[in-house]
Each structure stands twice: as C-alpha cells, then as structure tokens.
Amino acid sequence: MTSCRLCGSTSTASVVDLGATPPCERFLTEEQLDERELTYPLHLRVCTSCWLAQLPALITPEETFTEYAYFSSYSTSWVEHARSFVRDATTDLRLGPDSFVVEVASNDGYLLRHVVSQGIRCLGIEPSANVGDAARAAGVPTHTAFLDPRTGAAVRAEHGPADLVVANNVYAHVPDIVGFTKGLRALVADDGWVSIEVQHLLTLVENVQYDTIYHEHFQYYTVESARRALGSGGLSVVDVELLPTHGGSIRLWARPAEVAGEPSARTADILAREKAEGLHELSGYSQFAARVALVRRSLLSLLIAAAERGETVVGYGAPGKGNTLLNHCGIRPDLLAYTVDRNPYKHGRYTPGTRIPILAPEQIEIDRPDYVLVLPWNLRAELTAQLSYVGEWGGKLIFPIPHPEIVEVKS
Template sequence: MRCRLCDSDRLLSVLDLGATPPCERFLTAEQLDSPEPTYPLHLRLCEDCLLLQIPALISPEDTFTEYAYFASYSDSWVEHARRFVEESIRRLGLGAHSRVVEVASNDGYLLQHVARAGIPCLGIEPSVNVGAAARERGVPTLSAFLDRTSAAAVRRDFGPADLVVANNVYAHVPDLLGFTQSLRTLMAETGWLSIEVHHALNLVGLGQFDTVYHEHFQYYTVLSAARALATAGLAVVDVEVLTTHGGSIRIWAQPESVASSASSRVRDVLAAEERAGLHGVDGYRHLAEQARSARHQLLHFLLDCRDEGRSVVGYGAPGKGNTLLNYCGIRPDLLEYTVDRNPYKHGRFTPGTRIPILEPAQIAKDRPDVVLALPWNLEPELTEQLGYIKEWGGELVFPLPRLHPAVG
C-alpha cells in the first residue's frame, strides 16, 4: 500500500479492526446460508503527509450503485442541511442567477431547500435507487459517479457552479487526486467549495473507532484536507467546527487565484490539531487502546444484562454500528434485534453479525429493558424520539465515545 495523496510508502499502523464485511451490505433472509466476504479493516497514517487512510479493497461501484442509506430519514440531518442552505444563500449572495451542484446528493435532503429557494441546482448521485428518490422529490439529479469525464460534462451542460457542496463524500473516494480535480472542474473561477467531513481530531481524541469502515477510504484533519485540496489549486479559506457525526468540520475553499487569506478559525483549528499531536505521528498512537477499552466495556455491560435476564435490543443500523458490532463480536445472543426507520433495511440482517433489522414499532411492542443506540452521534435526536421507553422503565444507552445512559 502507498499513500493515495503523496505516494509515500511510509505508512504507520494506527488501528487494526480485523476483517469485516462491507458495512452497507445488509443481508436478506435468503443470503443467510451463503458465504459472506470479509475484508481487512486496517487504518494507517502516512508519516510524510499525515493522511489517515485504509487500503482500497472495495470499489465505490461495489458500495454505491445501490445504497441502503437515505439521508432524509434523519430529521436532524435534514434540518442541518436546511440551515446550511439558508446560511450559504446569505453568505454567498446566491439567487436565481446562481448555480449549485451537490456531489453525492443522496435523496435530495439538501438540494430540496436550494430548489425551493428558486436557485438552479443539480445533484450528482451514483446510487440509482437513492437518486430516484431525489427526482421524486423534485430535485434534478444525475445518476453518475463524479470523475473527470462526468465533471466536464456537467460543467458543459449545466454551467460552472457558484457553489459546489460535498458533504460526507470526500472520505469515500479512493482516487483522491482525480476526485479533487473533478471538484475543481465543477467550480466557477470565483466559485466556492464546501466540504463537510468527520474530523480526525474527534476520531482520534475521543476513540470513535466505529467511524472507520470500508467505504471511508481516508480521514481528515484540516491540515491533511488542505494538502489534498492544494493538489487541484484550491485553498482553504475558512472552517467551521460542527457537532454532526460525532464532530465534523465544514471546509470552505476557493481557487488559489481568488482565495483570501485563511481565517482565524482555520488557524485556531490547526492549532488545536497540533496541540493534540496530530501534526506528527505521536498523537495517533493511542487509538488502538481506546478501541479495545470501549469494546471490553460494552461487552461487560451486555454480558451482565444477559446474566441478569435483562432484554437488550438495538436502535438504528448505521454503517458505524456494523463496525462496532463486528469488532466487538456482538450477535443476537447479546442484541436480540435492532430497528431502523429506513424501510429498505426491514427484514434484512446486519452484515457479519446477522442481527435482524425490524421496524421501530417493535420496541414499543416488546418493551425491552435496554435499548442500545448504534447511531450514537444522533444522541439528542434519539433521546427525544425514544423517550417513551421510560414508560416501562426501559433504559437508553449509547456505546461511544464512552458507554453511558441517555441524559434527560
């Protein structure tokens, strides 16, 4: 393996999670007796450019041609997108004369707000089933992967974009250099690029090991993201620290020819990363021990529940949850089933651990003693949604960054 940003062969092992199936390959009942392929899940750090990355063992085509994740099933994520669109319209002066392109636009969760504002927009979404849902919502969507060819075609047919949005996709591309150049191709000469991505400062500092899975090929600090964007002549101008996905960053970039100096917020986040040791290799060395500690704590809790006769079910079937379940070796003897709001997953089983996925109404029907929330990054939303389990004395528990019960 060589670094996909700088081509160095000096890659330091940071976290080895063993071999797991791809996190979005939910099984049907008919597939339970068939072999299930697994792939190593091994996080490494380039000692030269400091990009965190895993080997590209599966292709985006394997994962995203048909996809199980529909963003609109998270109320808080749709609201997050609405606020972003409103703030971007004010910040950039967007209007009917502008053009907005979103890469990996999913089911139109974000661009629906752009369209309602009367701003011409286009989504580029590789998953055919998810893109169809966006078009049903009235969001123009191209079913394609972003690469140099599709980027050139979109620029020619739709025009250069005043704003290109790339939320939670910059980690999903093994051809990092080609993808970055394609983002630049979409942009007008004075255009803006907004990227949201999970911040490696939280991944490493808080031991969020379950955010590592096969469709995430790399993990960014502001430092490594700026180095990647610079390969296409893009400069980081501003950064916002977000609470989404357990702690993310929103990076604002422009072509170097028109970009202003980096804001004080960029300097502040870079300084925080440096204080945490992430501008060298030492700050990454404790992540493996954090993961082992979290695994032992969760398993002790589930084993105690079993010994005490307390019933435990899950809530949610996110990608991160499948990393957690597989790394911890949690199966239906410890987690009877999980539920999810996405009908696509109902009647299927989690990859590797074969835990049934049911409709959310099953929780109220069975009244379990404990509900383990797998999308722990949505704690405020889920604490409110699942408040009803208190009616029978049920306990809502979140596994990370440390095992803890819901507050409130």
C-alpha cells in the same frame, strides 16, 4: 497498503487494526444467510509524510454506491442541518435565481430540495441509482454518475459553472482523492465556492469514535491533510467551521487557488490545535488502539451482565458505524436480540457479519426491552427525545461511544 494515495509515500504507521469485517452497508436478506459472506481487513494507518489517515482501497465505490441503503432524509436532524446550511449559504454568497448550485453525492435530495424551494437552479450528482430516483421523485434534478474530472467538465459544459459546489460526507468516500478534487475544480466557477463537510480526525481520536472507520471511508482528515488534498486539485482552503454533526465534523470552505487569498484566523487556530494534540506527528495516534480495546471490553461486559440477569437488550438504528461496532465487539443476537431502523429498505434484512435482524421501530414498544443500544450515537439529542417513551416501562438507553453509558429517560 503499499503507498499513500495522496502523496505516494511508502512510510505509514498503524493507528488501529479492527480485524476483518464485511462491508458495512451489505445488509443480508433471509435467503443470503446461508451464503458465503466476504470480509475485508479493516486496518487504519496514517501516512507519516502528509499525515493522511487511510484504509487500503479493498472495495470499489461502484461496489458500495451503485445501489445504496442509506437515505439521508430519514434523519430529521440531518435534514434540518441541510436546511440551515442552504439558508445561510444563500445569504452569505448572495445566491439567487441566476445562480447555479451543484451537490456531489446528493443522495435523496435532502439538501437540494431546499435550494429548489428558493427558486435557485441546481443539480445533484449521485452515483446510487436508487436514492437518485428518490431525489428526482422529490423534484430535485439529479445526474447519476461518480464525480471525476471528466464528469465535472461534462456537467460544466452542459449547465455552466457552479457558484457553489457542495460535497457533504463524500470526501472520505473516494479512493482517488486527486481525481475527485479535480472534478470539484472542474465544476466550480473560477470565482466560486466549494463547501465540504467531513468528519474531523481530531474528534475521532479524542472521543474514540472508531466505529466510524469502515470500508467505504477510505480516508480520515485533519484540516492539515485536507488542505493538502484540496491543493492537489487546484483548490485552497480559506475558512473552516467546527460542526457537531457525526460526532464532530469540519466544514471546509475552499476556492480556486487563484482567487483564494489568505486563510481565515480560525483556520489557523484549528491547525494549531491539531498540532498541539500531536496529529501532525505520530504521538497523537499512539494510544488510540488501547482506548478502542477498552471500549470493546466495557461494552461487552455491560451486555453480558444484562444477559446473565435475564434482561433484554435491543438496538436502535442500523447505520454503517453500528456494523463496525457490532463486528469488532463480536455482538450477536444472544446479546442484542434485534435492532430497528426507520428506513423500510432495511426491514426484514440482517446486519452484515453479525446477522442481527432489522425490524421496524414499532417493535420496541411491543416488546418493552430493558435496554436500547443506540447505534447512531452521534444523533444523541434527537434519539433521546424520540426514544423517551422507553422510560414508560423503566427501560434505559445505552450509548456506546466515547465510552459505554447507561442513560435513564423520562417519558
């Protein structure tokens, strides 16, 4: 990486090097198993000038998101999270029939469908044609495009300024942070609001959530680095909420700088906590790589011991984070016979790099494995309940992060 994509500094430091892996959402068909599979370095560094943690932009958003394998609506808890957000935002911002809401990276309409149900005018901006089609089929108006200043200005000219712009789990996915942020500013009304949810680098470091490092995540934010990034496009953070989603996220509330005013007290509190944990200097990152290595060795030891006892282990889920974990640990079908996923798009395909078959969830009840390795560990409560039937035959769950843990479940 030659320079920081936010401030341009050439002074960066290594946080963790995870080797080289294929892009995490490039699931393989059976016909592709004998074809060449490209891999790219996965090396997280932090800029020592603005403290933005980042990966080199080795693949483009167009390569990842023109057709996308992730459909948000397959997570029950995530849909409920979106419903609650829309309910609260509608009340707090006094949104009504005359309001306009835009969501960037709106996926399959998981959030905006709740806006539609309230009779509020809205529009999704979604680059992936296949998931955008699913949104339109669900009654959510969706424009297929990547956000940049030109797209933002065109949408504003056609539909008017947005009272609320939502950008959940996309601010990490854009290599051109400044251009994307200017696109947000172009969309939002001069007295409007922008709400961004993104994983918090603080919890990533604290809980060794290294599997959330993958190529489509170009950067990882503290509140401090997010403030700098939003400022590059004329937006100012006015409030921050800590969320449990994705293992620990921040919801940034921002407004055009001209009307933002002073940030909230809890914004200052979170900034102080980040500073106390050393994330505004190098000290906070110094032991991360060693802690990642310990997770890898511990998980492999657990899986190898199970195999030597003749016990069976299968996976649950095929998320992007799971593919980072599987590739970094070198887990193959001899240790994980298969994984399952609720998304039919992935059925009959194979995980990138590790070539583990992806089947329908019903396969677990048929085979009755001894252990189920839960790859979307961030949905622990939801999936522990969903997989409680595993306890009927004495099966157990394995959660790999922040450290490998075997969990007994009751049916």
